[in-house]
Amino acid sequence: MFANVINWIDQRFPLTSFVKHELTGYPTPRNLSYWWNFGFLAGLVLVLQVATGIFLAMHYKADAATAFDSIQHIMRDVNYGWLLRYMHAVGASAFFFVIFVHMARTLYYGSYRAPRELLWWTGQGLLLLLMATAFMGYLLPWGQMSFWGATVITNLFRATPFIGDDVVIWLRGDFTVGDATLTRFFALHYLFPFLIIGAVVIHLVALHTVKSSNPSGIDLAHKDNIPFHPYFTAKDFYGLGIFLIVYSVFVFFMPDSLIEPANNIPANPMQTPNHIVPEWYFLPFYAILRSVPNMVGGVVAMGLSVMMFAFMPFLDRSRIPGGAHYRPIFKLQFYLFMIDMLVLGWVGYVPQTSSTTIIGQIATLCYFGSFFLIPFISRVEERWLIKRGLPQEVMTLIDKEKKEIAERKLKNSQRKGGKA
Amino acid sequence: MGNEMVSDGDRRDFLIKLTSVVGGAGVAATCVPFVASMNPSSDVLAKAETEVDLADITPGAMRTVAWQGKPVFILRRTPEQIQSVSASNGVLDPQPDNARVQNPEWLVVIGVCTHMGCVPNKEGPGWTCHCHGSQYDDSGRVVHGPAPKNLEVPPYKFLADNKLVIGRA
Numbered sequence: 001m002f003a004n005v006i007n008w009i010d011q012r013f014p015l016t017s018f019v020k021h022e023l024t025g026y027p028t029p030r031n032l033s034y035w036w037n038f039g040f041l042a043g044l045v046l047v048l049q050v051a052t053g054i055f056l057a058m059h060y061k062a063d064a065a066t067a068f069d070s071i072q073h074i075m076r077d078v079n080y081g082w083l084l085r086y087m088h089a090v091g092a093s094a095f096f097f098v099i100f101v102h103m104a105r106t107l108y109y110g111s112y113r114a115p116r117e118l119l120w121w122t123g124q125g126l127l128l129l130l131m132a133t134a135f136m137g138y139l140l141p142w143g144q145m146s147f148w149g150a151t152v153i154t155n156l157f158r159a160t161p162f163i164g165d166d167v168v169i170w171l172r173g174d175f176t177v178g179d180a181t182l183t184r185f186f187a188l189h190y191l192f193p194f195l196i197i198g199a200v201v202i203h204l205v206a207l208h209t210v211k212s213s214n215p216s217g218i219d220l221a222h223k224d225n226i227p228f229h230p231y232f233t234a235k236d237f238y239g240l241g242i243f244l245i246v247y248s249v250f251v252f253f254m255p256d257s258l259i260e261p262a263n264n265i266p267a268n269p270m271q272t273p274n275h276i277v278p279e280w281y282f283l284p285f286y287a288i289l290r291s292v293p294n295m296v297g298g299v300v301a302m303g304l305s306v307m308m309f310a311f312m313p314f315l316d317r318s319r320i321p322g323g324a325h326y327r328p329i330f331k332l333q334f335y336l337f338m339i340d341m342l343v344l345g346w347v348g349y350v351p352q353t354s355s356t357t358i359i360g361q362i363a364t365l366c367y368f369g370s371f372f373l374i375p376f377i378s379r380v381e382e383r384w385l386i387k388r389g390l391p392q393e394v395m396t397l398i399d400k401e402k403k404e405i406a407e408r409k410l411k412n413s414q415r416k417g418g419k420a
Numbered sequence: 421m422g423n424e425m426v427s428d429g430d431r432r433d434f435l436i437k438l439t440s441v442v443g444g445a446g447v448a449a450t451c452v453p454f455v456a457s458m459n460p461s462s463d464v465l466a467k468a469e470t471e472v473d474l475a476d477i478t479p480g481a482m483r484t485v486a487w488q489g490k491p492v493f494i495l496r497r498t499p500e501q502i503q504s505v506s507a508s509n510g511v512l513d514p515q516p517d518n519a520r521v522q523n524p525e526w527l528v529v530i531g532v533c534t535h536m537g538c539v540p541n542k543e544g545p546g547w548t549c550h551c552h553g554s555q556y557d558d559s560g561r562v563v564h565g566p567a568p569k570n571l572e573v574p575p576y577k578f579l580a581d582n583k584l585v586i587g588r589a
Contacts, residue, residue: 174489269490
């Protein structure tokens, strides 16, 4: 009976072949480490956020007069409202944590390099969507941090040439962040996750075209790939167990640890809290904004700091496979960059003094410097590594790649010549 | 239908371009109401003016009133305060004090830091913005960055000696 049903569907929809090609039988490199779990985890957090978010929206009121109270209503009166809200709030932090690790893995292992540039760029788009969604969601509790965070961030659009002031009023729908702003942020906060789901589908289509990278950096021969199920379903679920333990510790034992106390005060447009800080996941970028003395310059630097990752496929000129694993200088640079991110995060968190300003400016220079130096460092490093001697397999691989590029160029020029 | 009409490439190209342009213009025009709907609505614009009764503000005291949802500081300045702010032209955005007031006794400025839009606190002489450390004097002029400009003076008018309307020049 079951086989008959499947058969009936298969004649009308490629169910079995789709599941086999893209899910169970999807060829996956056998040497993936646990660092490759975080893409799956990101997808899972997305599901959690959408699920908790939809049920929260059934009780939340997107109106300046009632928004703050409706959060209290969710926390006190709604059955398990506290759980839904804490899962959603902690989930936002979890989402960024998982994505940051996912990105760090991509940077470390050079997974952004050819042929995975488009995969990396769709990921960059997902990061921007995630940031926008998180920012708009943070306004909804309508506390002091919500209000002033949204005020400062929408104010950044004043840096738009010529029409800056009008753009800010248009974004807010009012002369200040107000009821109109809250309602539209709620509408968009509900919409954006579905854009994210769409972008994830594109991300996965790109992934399944170029397949996963792996710690060796070498595209494995067919015999070195194993089916996704049961090998990586098992591995992903093990990682999921670890993740859920940490997530639950936050949700059940320290749910307020990531919520600023000032956000338990209702929004007051007449009074700014003495110390406003963004959520932890925005701190490094906020520090870059504050480090540039000029307002427009600060906004441009902050925007650029998020977008710098997209340039990585162009900046990294090295042909040594395997990312930082086989590249000592790149590895050092990677860890220095991680430390620089932490320094920037700290600078973004503490109240600004003249010494933190200087530390922030140095860290900002290091941030952009590490990107701009990659083209030179990666070339020098490659020459040094080749001179020092590489395993024969790697040299063959580099030579083969070089030949392929030359052939492609020849073919391209012939095609152009033929057309003219 | 004649064969020459089907293969009339120029004519077809022209029609495709024309249709694209008209269609594109239609889509652009359809976007106008959607974009415009996000601008301030009529009820928001209706609160564009605020009337203030000044009678109960004592010399040296400050009142914060809401105008267009933004805080406006009304400071009744003592002769000493007027004297001290008249002595200089400010630091980062030089402007004489008498260009910033209609009546030296009453300073009316928008209480929004010109840096990132926080509300400065009245502290000592002038205001301090705790978000990023900007300082303003008793004329609302910036004396310490990162704010680039003085506190903005809104359009306002004295209706009587102790009655003020903000938002009407």
